[in-house]
Amino acid sequence: MVSRVIPVDPFDLVIFGGTGDLARRKILPALYRRFRDGQMPEEARIIGAARTNQDGAAWRAWVREAFDEFLRPDEISDDVVAAFLERLDYLAIDATGDGGWSDLKDKMRDDVTQAFYFSVGPSLFGALAERLHNHGIAREGARIVVEKPFGRDLDSACALNATLAEHFDETQIYRIDHYLGKETVQNLMAVRFGNVLFEPLWNAQYVDSVQITVAEEVSVAGRGAYYDRSGAMRDMVQNHLMQLLCLTAMEPPSRFDPDAVRDEKLKVIRALDPVEPSDIVRGQYDDGMGPSYIDDVEDPASRTESFIAMKLHIANWRWNGTPFYLRTGKRLKARKSEIVVTFKEPPHSIFDADAGSRANVLSIRLQPDEGMDLRVTIKEPGPGGMRLVDVPLDMSFAEALGPEAEHVPDAYERLIMDVIRGNQTLFMRGDEVEAAWAWTDPIIAAWKERGDKPVTYEAGSSGPEEALMLLHRDGRRWREIS
Numbered sequence: 001m002v003s004r005v006i007p008v009d010p011f012d013l014v015i016f017g018g019t020g021d022l023a024r025r026k027i028l029p030a031l032y033r034r035f036r037d038g039q040m041p042e043e044a045r046i047i048g049a050a051r052t053n054q055d056g057a058a059w060r061a062w063v064r065e066a067f068d069e070f071l072r073p074d075e076i077s078d079d080v081v082a083a084f085l086e087r088l089d090y091l092a093i094d095a096t097g098d099g100g101w102s103d104l105k106d107k108m109r110d111d112v113t114q115a116f117y118f119s120v121g122p123s124l125f126g127a128l129a130e131r132l133h134n135h136g137i138a139r140e141g142a143r144i145v146v147e148k149p150f151g152r153d154l155d156s157a158c159a160l161n162a163t164l165a166e167h168f169d170e171t172q173i174y175r176i177d178h179y180l181g182k183e184t185v186q187n188l189m190a191v192r193f194g195n196v197l198f199e200p201l202w203n204a205q206y207v208d209s210v211q212i213t214v215a216e217e218v219s220v221a222g223r224g225a226y227y228d229r230s231g232a233m234r235d236m237v238q239n240h241l242m243q244l245l246c247l248t249a250m251e252p253p254s255r256f257d258p259d260a261v262r263d264e265k266l267k268v269i270r271a272l273d274p275v276e277p278s279d280i281v282r283g284q285y286d287d288g289m290g291p292s293y294i295d296d297v298e299d300p301a302s303r304t305e306s307f308i309a310m311k312l313h314i315a316n317w318r319w320n321g322t323p324f325y326l327r328t329g330k331r332l333k334a335r336k337s338e339i340v341v342t343f344k345e346p347p348h349s350i351f352d353a354d355a356g357s358r359a360n361v362l363s364i365r366l367q368p369d370e371g372m373d374l375r376v377t378i379k380e381p382g383p384g385g386m387r388l389v390d391v392p393l394d395m396s397f398a399e400a401l402g403p404e405a406e407h408v409p410d411a412y413e414r415l416i417m418d419v420i421r422g423n424q425t426l427f428m429r430g431d432e433v434e435a436a437w438a439w440t441d442p443i444i445a446a447w448k449e450r451g452d453k454p455v456t457y458e459a460g461s462s463g464p465e466e467a468l469m470l471l472h473r474d475g476r477r478w479r480e481i482s
């Protein structure tokens, strides 16, 4: 079962930062896959722009090399790659300089959709927006795509929003959170709002608790300097985990339309109670054998967290009394992201006490193996009387999509096509980002004021003991990270 591919309209996409890591790792492979599957029309064009002085042929050769690294061998067909590369062009442009802009203007066509991907550090967003405007390059309706980090606190996020707003309308700005492009995350909305089965139970009366985990195996080695200025709260919770929380907890929007969905997400952020210090655990990995966090960031006095676990309350009618537990960290046991909704046990059991009774659990897996499973209780097979067991109703997307589907589409494939289609549903609106920072800032400020020091956890473990206790004291347990 493969969904029908509907080609997008012809476009000119300019990738500022076209020689960067994100371009070669994610953006260009995603575009190639959409081209291969027939979603990118013949008339589409991609223009790389960066400071490196090189011609189009040199950039195309670099892109070709990147494909060998970031596409699976079976995805590469020489003919398709050659046809894709024909759509690529390059211009040497310094975001802060004046050269190259008139060449870019000459290359842009009048009758196609325009998109500008700012795959550069946020300090260049203002310079790019201004030049696109002043040189008369960006037409009305042109789209700009910006990457995380979108600010490091409320003030800087507001400043970035204000800078972009000088030249672009909110309807033109696509703030990427690639978690929102994941197939499973969209499926969370499909499951919640496309079935009658879940929504009546999706509230504090029937949901015991929700866990959201984004666990990574990797350390921060190699990007320690950047990470140490940010930490798990800024790098993961304020954006990715917050977005997952919003989609899990939001009210049904009236339509599947960008502002209707984003209005509901915003209400969730605004309904979050302040978090008690005792409901937060911060950790730093410590590896007796290899480098510890402080070695990776080269600051023995660092108080930045590489792990965070927290218990949140959403102060509204739907969720009053249901805790949401969030957890994310580096150098954990496994790479695993999931949302787990644990329902309450049946209010009364008609079976013998020793029959056993279990709560239904819906797990939404983001990685690896995107999919969902719902654990339901059935009778243990066999003649041995009424004993209950829970079994999974499992839906792996890779399996469900069938053998023709080579892969579950990467988030960037979906999101870039949405930019061209002009659909902002899966992108963060400026006020959402600001509300998330407004919630995050006081928490970080309080750590600083109290001089909080993260606890240590063993590299390769499930995180600090204190994080396990956060749930134990409520009579709950985290799901295994495995």
Ligand code: NAD
Residues within 6 Å of the ligand: 016, 017, 018, 019, 020, 021, 022, 023, 025, 049, 050, 051, 052, 093, 094, 095, 096, 118, 119, 120, 121, 122, 124, 147, 148, 149
């Ligand atoms: P990078 O350092 O690898 O690449 C930066 C790119 O910007 C290069 O092409 C460079 O030539 C270009 N550039 C720098 N200064 C410029 C200037 N003055 N004028 C024109 N071009 C200039 O960075 P990256 O990893 O590709 O990240 C780009 C953005 O995406 C950053 O904001 C980063 O935080 C974000 N991001 C990256 C990743 C990732 O996996 N790499 C993931 C999420 C977000």
